[in-house]
Amino acid sequence: MTEFLTAKNLTxxxxxxxxxxxxxxxxxxxxxxxxxxxxxxFAGPGxxxxxxxxxxxxxxxxxxxxxxxxxxxxxxxxxxxxxxxxLRNPLADPYILGxxxxxxxxxxxxxxxxxxxGFAAGSPIAVFAFAGALATVWLVWAIGYFAGGSxxxxxxxxxxxxxxxxxxxxxxLTSIAKSEQVFSTIFWLMGNITEKDMPxxxxxxxxxxxxxxxxxxxxxxxxxxxxxxxxxxDLGVAASRTRAVAFALAAFITAIAVSxxxxxxxxxxxIPHAVRLVFGPDHRQLLPVSAIIGAAFLVIADTIARTIVAxxxxxxxxxxxxxxxxxxxxxxxxxxxxVGWLK
Amino acid sequence: xxxxxxxxxxxxxxxxxxxxxVLYRHSGADKPGRSFLKPAAVVRPERIVxxxxxxxxxxxxxxxxxxxxxxxxxxxxxxxxxxxxxxxxFWQPNTEAIIAAKPDLVVTLWFEQQKAVADxxxxxxxxxxxxxxxxxxxxxxxxxxxxxxxxxxxxxxLLNGNIAGRLNALRGKFATEKKVRVMWxxxxxxxxxxxxxxxxxxxxxxxxxxxxxxxxxxxYPPVGTEELLTCGAExxxxxxxxxxxxxxxxxxxxxxxxxxxxxxxxxxxxxxxVAADCALRLGPRVPEGAETIARYLHxxxxx
Numbered sequence: 001m002t003e004f005l006t007a008k009n010l011t012x013x014x015x016x017x018x019x020x021x022x023x024x025x026x027x028x029x030x031x032x033x034x035x036x037x038x039x040x041x042f043a044g045p046g047x048x049x050x051x052x053x054x055x056x057x058x059x060x061x062x063x064x065x066x067x068x069x070x071x072x073x074x075x076x077x078x079x080x081x082x083x084x085x086x087l088r089n090p091l092a093d094p095y096i097l098g099x100x101x102x103x104x105x106x107x108x109x110x111x112x113x114x115x116x117x118g119f120a121a122g123s124p125i126a127v128f129a130f131a132g133a134l135a136t137v138w139l140v141w142a143i144g145y146f147a148g149g150s151x152x153x154x155x156x157x158x159x160x161x162x163x164x165x166x167x168x169x170x171x172x173l174t175s176i177a178k179s180e181q182v183f184s185t186i187f188w189l190m191g192n193i194t195e196k197d198m199p200x201x202x203x204x205x206x207x208x209x210x211x212x213x214x215x216x217x218x219x220x221x222x223x224x225x226x227x228x229x230x231x232x233x234d235l236g237v238a239a240s241r242t243r244a245v246a247f248a249l250a251a252f253i254t255a256i257a258v259s260x261x262x263x264x265x266x267x268x269x270x271i272p273h274a275v276r277l278v279f280g281p282d283h284r285q286l287l288p289v290s291a292i293i294g295a296a297f298l299v300i301a302d303t304i305a306r307t308i309v310a311x312x313x314x315x316x317x318x319x320x321x322x323x324x325x326x327x328x329x330x331x332x333x334x335x336x337x338x339v340g341w342l343k
Numbered sequence: 344x345x346x347x348x349x350x351x352x353x354x355x356x357x358x359x360x361x362x363x364x365v366l367y368r369h370s371g372a373d374k375p376g377r378s379f380l381k382p383a384a385v386v387r388p389e390r391i392v393x394x395x396x397x398x399x400x401x402x403x404x405x406x407x408x409x410x411x412x413x414x415x416x417x418x419x420x421x422x423x424x425x426x427x428x429x430x431x432x433f434w435q436p437n438t439e440a441i442i443a444a445k446p447d448l449v450v451t452l453w454f455e456q457q458k459a460v461a462d463x464x465x466x467x468x469x470x471x472x473x474x475x476x477x478x479x480x481x482x483x484x485x486x487x488x489x490x491x492x493x494x495x496x497x498x499x500x501l502l503n504g505n506i507a508g509r510l511n512a513l514r515g516k517f518a519t520e521k522k523v524r525v526m527w528x529x530x531x532x533x534x535x536x537x538x539x540x541x542x543x544x545x546x547x548x549x550x551x552x553x554x555x556x557x558x559x560x561x562x563y564p565p566v567g568t569e570e571l572l573t574c575g576a577e578x579x580x581x582x583x584x585x586x587x588x589x590x591x592x593x594x595x596x597x598x599x600x601x602x603x604x605x606x607x608x609x610x611x612x613x614x615x616x617v618a619a620d621c622a623l624r625l626g627p628r629v630p631e632g633a634e635t636i637a638r639y640l641h642x643x644x645x646x
Contacts, residue, residue, distance in 0.1 A: 034443040053442055056467050061438050111455065123462075125455060176561045178477075184455040187434055192456075195438055195463045311440040312416055312432045 005282050013285065017292040021070065024296040028303040029058065029066045033310035064195045067205070068260060069302040069316075070295035072193065073267055075208045075257035077275075077294025080268030081287050082215055082250040085222040086243045087152050094254040094268035097159035097247075098136040101166035103258045106132025108173045108185045125188065130259035136162060137251040141244075190315040191264035193302045204260050211253035212291050218246055222283040266320040267294050270328045277335040297324065387494040388448035388470070394436050394457055397476060397626035398450045399424045401486055404627040405498050413444040420620060420628075436460045442467065448492060450474065476625045479545055483507070486627075502627060509630035510549060513637055516644070517551025523640045525552040526576035526608065530584070531599050534571070535563045542625055550637040552578070572605060578639055579608040582619045592616045615639045 030038075040054035079094035087096070106128035140159045148154025174182050196204075221242045224232045232239040254268075271294040272286065279289055301319040308314065390412045393399040399418040402411050408421070413428040415436060428444060431437030438460050441449060449464055451457040453475035461471045472492055474485045483503050490499020525547045527537035537543040538559045547554055555576040556566065566574075581596050583589050593616045600609045608614060617639075622632040 032439050033437055034439050053445060056442050057439050060467050061442065061463065123459070175565070178562045180452075180454045183434065187456055192435070194459050197462075197466065306437070306439075311429050311437045313435045313437060315435075 005285055010285055010288075013279075014288050014292070017289055021292050021296045021299075024299055025066050025070060028299050029062045031303055031307060032057065032062055033307055061195050064198065064201055065193055065302065065306070066299055067201055068196055069193050069299045071201070071205050071208050072257040072261045072264060073271075073298025074212060074291040074295040075253040076264065076268035076298075077271040078212045078215060078287055078291040079250040079254040079257075080294075081272040081275075081283065081290045082222065082246050083268075084272055085226040085283060086246055087156060088226055088228065089152070089156065090273070091269075093265075094250065094257075095263065095265075097155065097251070098140040098162045098166070099133045099251065099254050099258060100263050101163045101170065102136025102139075103129040103133040103255070103263065104170050104185070104189055105136070105166050105173075106130070107188050107262075108170055108177070108181075111181045111184050111188075112173060112177055126259040129188075129262075130255050133255035133258050134251065136166065137255070141247065187315070188262045191262040191317040193261050193264075193298075193305075193316050196260065200260075204256055207256050208253050211249050211256075212287070215246060215249050215253075216284075216287055218242060219283040219287045222246060222287070223281075226281075226283070261316075263317070264298070264320060265317050266324055267298055270324050271297060274328055274331050277331050388446075388492070390444065390446045390448070391493070392430060392441055392444050392446040392449045393418060394430070394441075394449070394451045394460070395433060396420065396620070397482075397624045398452070398474065398485075398489075400624070400626035400628060401489055401502075402450070404502055405486070405490060405493065405495055407489075407493055407495070410493075412446060413441070433457075438463050442469075446470075448472065450489065452476065478542055479510070479625070479629065482625050482629065506627065506630055510633060513551075513630075513633055514549050517637070517641060520551045520641065520644070522553035523551060524555040524575050524577045524607075525640065526555040526574060526579045528579060528581040528596075529563050531581070531596070533565055535565050538562050538564050543623070546622070546629075546633050546636055550633055550640050552636070552640050568603075572603060574606075576606055576608045577611070577613065579606070579614045580636065580639060581614070581616045582623055583616050584619070589616055589618060613639070 034057055036054040036057050038058075040052060041058045043052060043055065045052055045055050045059075076094050080092070083092040083094060083096060084090060089096075107125050109132075110125045110128035140155070140162050143158040143162070144155030147158060170185075174185065177185070224235050225239055225242055225246075232242075257264075272290045275290045275293055276286055279285055298316070298320065301323060302316045304323065305314045305316040305319045308319075389410055391402060391407060391410050392413045393402055393411060394415045396415070396418045399411065399414050400420055402408065403421050403424060408423050411424070411427055413430045414424055415431065415433045416429045417433040418424045418427070428440075430440040430444060434456055436451075436457060441460070441464065447470060449461070449469055449471045451461045451471060451473050453473050458473060461473050464471050470492075472488065474481075474488070476482055476485050483506070486499050486503050486506075487496075490496045490502075527543050527547065529535045529537055536556050537554070538556060538561060539554050540558075540562055544554050555574040556564065556570075579596075579600060581592075583592050593614075596614055596616050597612075600606070600614050603609055617632075617635060621628055621635065624632075
């Protein structure tokens with residue numbers, strides 16, 4: 001399969017996937033707890049605030065939410081591909097090296113310290129989550145590097161231990177927090193997609209798309225890297241440098257995704273595997289296709305989450321796991337004999 | 344190889360710059376502070392949406408019940424509130440449904456999930472009032488502010504006067520009595536009690552009681568059996584879980600506490616289960632909750 005991956009072939013596949021994503025996003029933006037008419041939406045916002053409810057709901061509530069879901073899904077799936085490749089571990093996901101606990105710690109510190117409650121226009125939680133995620137990943141990387149040099153096992157173990165340690169700190173802080181603060185943190189940890197300001201979406205979108213593009217630029221080296229250190233050396237690829245760059249980029253886009261939407265599980269683990277099963281393991285294709293499919297998957301999952309128990313909503317992580325799990329098992333049963341990764 | 348090497352570094356730099364931009368936007372440093380309420384915009388709101396049970400109770404107590412068009416799924420009191428349209432749960436309000444209710448005033452609490460919704464609504468141009476109500480003085484302030492926003496300051500003053508009057512009456516009645524040691528149980532497995540830095544503690548002290556647990560770093564401390572047996576609680580009050588059968592919860596509580604037979608409260612059979620909404624909801628029914636607790640603490644002094 002991989003021998004026949006030409007530039008033209010790849011471009012066509014990516015364009016088809018993008019078209020599917022666009023269709024999914026458009027379709028999901030039309031679905032919601034309220035029925036709205038597209039004609040009213042195109043009539044514009046109206047003279048005064050609240051004059052055109054259909055416009056407000058479509059443009060200011062649903063579109064930002066659908067776009068956010070797409071961005072987060074793309075970032076998580078792409079980061080999952082990269083971490084599975086550089087750690088050469090099929091259980092790797094974007095959170096495996098400490099991002100989840102680091103971000104969680106950042107959030108609970110933000111909630112406990114109560115920074116700028118009441119009048120802030122921005123969200124201190126997002127800033128703390130982003131900083132916590134990146135700082136923790138850096139810590140894990142540094143520990144792994146000093147302990148084991150280039151061996152990935154040390155990196156993985158460092159990630160597990162730092163995760164456990166920070167989880168304990170989170171538990172301690174939760175036990176002394178007030179009940180509403182605890183709930184705020186728990187709901188954040190579950191992951192949620194909400195409406196964001198357009199400038200925030202724009203900045204997040206630029207960062208995530210740029211990060212995925214940069215990963216795409218090194219994706220052919222991930223092929224070599226996933227074979228193992230020695231083979232990479234034999235083929236003339238500087239393994240540790242490639243790994244550092246790819247890891248930094250993956251951590252960066254994951255941290256942005258996490259700061260925008262909390263911890264949404266499953267997407268970063270399952271989408272790369274599903275795409276690998278169906279399309280094959282070549283990272284030049286696996287990375288962009290996973291990102292696009294991940295985006296479409298999270299958009300659909302979030303649409304289900306916000307409509308299925310209307311007017312209430314479910315955490316989107318519930319849907320990603322409940323709907324995605326069986327679907328993935330089907331794929332696994334159907335395709336696993338054909339591809340080499342799982343052998 | 345070389346072509347792609349040339350591009351890697353600039354792309355990373357661009358990515359990092361974009362990240363800084365995200366942080367900047369998120370920090371809110373580029374926007375001026377904004378008050379959610381535009382005071383001149385609404386004097387007498389006609390369509391109010393409430394996202395919290397205690398705020399709904401305040402609105403109804405101020406006679407604004409007829410103007411409430413939608414409430415959260417958790418708003419169950421008074422009876423009229425349950426019949427209103429629903430706009431999602433207390434923890435996950437549905438922004439879309441709130442907008443569709445065409446409100447001219449939305450009242451929310453201050454915690455993260457509701458604040459996020461309040462931000463979105465504020466951006467759309469709706470009037471939003473966000474309250475932080477954790478202790479009794481904040482309840483008075485919230486009632487006053489809602490009264491001001493809805494053009495019924497007189498009624499708000501009356502309501503506050505009524506609440507303060509009833510609470511002061513209780514305080515005066517028991518001020519000279521010997522303090523009763525009270526243990527307030529939030530959940531039994533694992534055991535968690537209400538500590539001193541809580542609204543519950545305020546209620547206990549107001550009704551002539553004293554928390555049996557010394558100050559703790561946790562708001563709702565988990566407590567070991569040793570501490571439990573030596574705290575000398577004369578009354579145990581347990582807040583009911585949900586609205587399920589209180590009678591049955593009372594029996595379950597008595598059974599649970601019977602294993603600590605040396606506790607004065609268990610010896611004298613003074614273990615009570617109270618409905619959580621009345622005792623724990625910081626709204627206009629606080630005096631009722633306080634009066635209930637007073638009856639448990641001083642059965643001989645209250646009729």
